[in-house]
Amino acid sequence: MADDSGSPARAALAYTSHTDTAELFVEFKALVVGEPSPFAAHLTQLADFSALTAGKVEVTLSGGGQPDERFAAGPSENPGIFRPVVQPAYPGERQLVVTVESPGLRSVHHLGPVPVHPDLKSAPEAREEGKAPGEIPFLKEQQWQVAFATALVGTRTLRDSLPATGVLRAPSNAETTIAAPTSGILVLPEAVPLVGQAVRRGQVLAAIVPRLAERGDMALLVEQQHMARLRHDHAHREQQRVKMLLDSGVVAERQLLTAQTTHEMAHAELDATEKRLSQYRQPAGASASGIPLQSPLAGAIAQSFVSNGRYVEAGEKLFHIVDRDRLWLEARVPEADSSRLSQVRGAAFEVDGFAGVFEIEPGENGRLVSLATVVDPVHRTLPVIFELRHPDLHLPLGAFAQVRLFTGQAATALAVPETALVDDNGVAVVFVQTGGESFERRPV
Structure with a gap:
């Protein structure tokens, strides 16, 4: 040439x-x-x-x-x-x-x-x-025009696994719903608890001031307060009188103790009636005392359905609180794979919108919670639950997950990405790049 x-x-x-x-x-x-x-x-x-x-x-x-x-x-x-x-x-x-x-x-x-x-x-x-036997030419100008990518073949740690679908949820003892214990006006603190905000165990999130159903109840409360005040004042005067008689040596000391006890009981009764009356008279936005709503666990507010001054019915859902320090992965394994469930040792899952794979290694960052032995009659699957400690807090509860349940020991071997596999008339093949613009078909 x-x-x-x-x-x-x-x-x-x-x-x-x-x-x-x-x-x-x-x-x-x-x-x-x-x-x-x-x-x-x-x-x-x-x-x-x-x-x-x-x-x-x-x-x-x-x-x-x-x-x-x-x-x-x-x-x-x-x-x-x-x-x-x-x-x-x-x-x-x-x-x-x-x-x-x-x-x-x-x-x-x-x-x-x-x-x-x-x-x-x-x-x-x-x-x-001439072209090498089996060589498939694919020019760069063609590669750039289609959805195309390459990846280096390398050694990877691989394990036998079962495919499954799954859902992320809070552990059963790590979430709670706070409902209204009685009907009344909802009163929020100055620092209103917001969705995503961390809360302490025992922290007061709101209070409910009960509303009296009948107008006559108001008159009854006023009457009760009046009678309690009369009894309180009478007990106070009686205590002072007995004390003077004791100083004069007319009565025994035990009579003074009885008078003091009667006065203290009357004072407690008066205080209770005044508190009930003040709750009724308290405007909704004020910081009156009421029935406190406390968080039974430490965590974060996942849902909130409250607004200051709103009337709520007994049993109405107000807060949903979740402890995000732990996360449950509930995988659903097809009935056909039930015989391999006893071999499950760990899990990995992917969630749409998140890069990478999340792994659960029992004894390191999580544990196996349960292996079901009863098939769901509707979906024909068996649930397997893993717990992940200290998960990514951005992982949303209720999210769908693609799951792999590990059933064997880890082994090191040559591996390619799963997306590199091509179904060629029922045969799994990969295309190996032998040059910048040449490829070779290889079954795997």
Whole structure:
């Protein structure tokens, strides 16, 4: 083969290189002193596997006891392809480095040693090479136009597992609903408890001031207060009289003790009637005492249905409080897999909207709560419950989860992402990248 000048065409070289941020696939003719070698550098951003369309590419030739040589270029008219022209000045073995710089991205690709030939005669000639058996060509220009991605094959820790669906919920002893114990006016504290706010065990969240059903009850309360005050005043005077008689030696000391007890009981009765009357007269927004609503556990308010001054009925739901220090994963295992439930040792789950996988390792960050032995007659599944300690507080209760229940010991093996598996007429296959633009089909 010959090029346009009549000289034998130089052999083409191709390199593929990955960094954490970019993939480089570059093609160029064998390097010769004084001869231009146009590079076709195809650059893919690994964040989304799209073509890199901005920045510059710099090719560096170094080593061999000669000065460094640099050749740079910006984007070409073809998106994703940069075309620096390398024209070496020094022969010998040189180190080839391609540096990519773009807004928000810098990627350095060390391609290793490359020969620079002193003249065209010493450069290898191009040869017609057929496609390797089983090779599937897929050009970069095609890859950039479709939903496409690659991942490095590596060793992973794998375990046998059962697939299941699941739901996240609070443990049965880690959530509570506070309902109105009686009908009345709801009175909130100055610091109104809000959804998501942490609360202490025993903290007063609100109070209910009971409303009297009949208007006549008000008159009855006033009468009770009046009678209680009369009894209180009479007991007070009697106590003072007995004390004077005791000082004169007319009565025994036990009579004074009896008078003091009677006075204290009358005082307590008066205080109770006045409190009942003040609750009735207290406007809804004021800070009157009432029936306090206390949190029975420490946690966070998951739901709140309160507003200051609102009339509530007995039994009406006011607060839902959850202790988020623990989380239950309730997985539903198909009936067909019931024989393997006794082998379950751990779990992992994914939730839409959250990156990564959440693992539960009994003895480390959680525990196995229960393994069901009765099939749900409607869904034909068996529930398996795991508890996760100190979970991500952003995980929402009630969220749907994709679950894997581990049934075997961990083993290290070569692995590919599950999304790399392709169903090819009932056979699971993966496509292995053998070059920048070539792939090979392999059953797994």
